[in-house]
Amino acid sequence: MSLDGEAVHDALHQIEPCMGLADEAPMENTVTKLTDVERALLINQLSILKLLAPRDARYYDEKIEILRDGYEFFYDDVVQNLDTVSTEDCKFVIHVLDMYRWFDTYIRKHSKDKEVTTHHWARFAGFSGNDETALMGFTRFLIKTQGKFAEQIPNESRTDGFNSHAPVREVYERMLAVYEAIDDKWETGLKRENVLSVLAAAKRRG
Structure with missing residues (x-):
């Protein structure tokens, strides 16, 4: 069965409102091609956003299906106003x-070391849901969707879904500066004095 020009125009006219296109403007897709890598990255991003807004799951599932099945006609609808999590933040x-x-x-090796085990910053606190939303979402994506860092799963309930309820990025940055300077951190560097020095950096400012 073939469609004449008028029938095609009518069909497209019915689709336009679903895509948020104005009747007065001609339909013009600015994004018509995405590489497999770009599609995979966008699917990952939408999966993160879905975790952050479970009430909008159907909306994100639709966008994910468009990318997964390669419906190029709707690519614009997917990418408009889509925030990204930078590689640096990831x-x-x-x-x-x-x-x-x-x-x-x-x-685990020194469970009787109370100075470490009871220290406030010795357990992952998550990220602020209000101020560091993207970081919290990517954390959830890594742990809950991809199954990475499974040792953090027991902390999910303790941290209200990895939500610290206060900004913590600067604290982690200070701790990482000390942690990343430790030589052979997983062997000879895994010792009490190093652990305490990293924890001490959490309170250090300036």
Whole structure:
């Protein structure tokens, strides 16, 4: 069955309102091609946003389906007003979780070291849901969706879903500066004096 020009125009006219296009303006898609890598990155980003806004799950599922199945006609609808989590921020979260894996390893081996085990910053606190939303969302994505850093799963309820309820990025940055300077941190560097020096950096300012 073939469609004449008028029928095609009518079909597109019915689709336009669903895409938020103004009747007065001609339909023009600015994004018509995405590489497989770009599609995968956008799917990951939308999955993070879905975790942050579970009430909007159907909305994000629709966008994910468009990208997964390659419906190029709707690519504009997916990418407009889409925030991104930078590679730098993603690496920062991974480095923080790696540092807390190091803490957890020490605590498992030295469970009687009360100075460390009871220290406020010895357990991962998450990120601020209000001020560091993207970092919190990427944390949830890594742990809950991708299954990475599984040792943090027990902390989910303790931290209200990895929500610190206060900005913590600067604290983690100070701790990481000390942590990343430790030589052979997973072997000879995994010792009490190093752990305490990283924890002390949490309170250090300036």
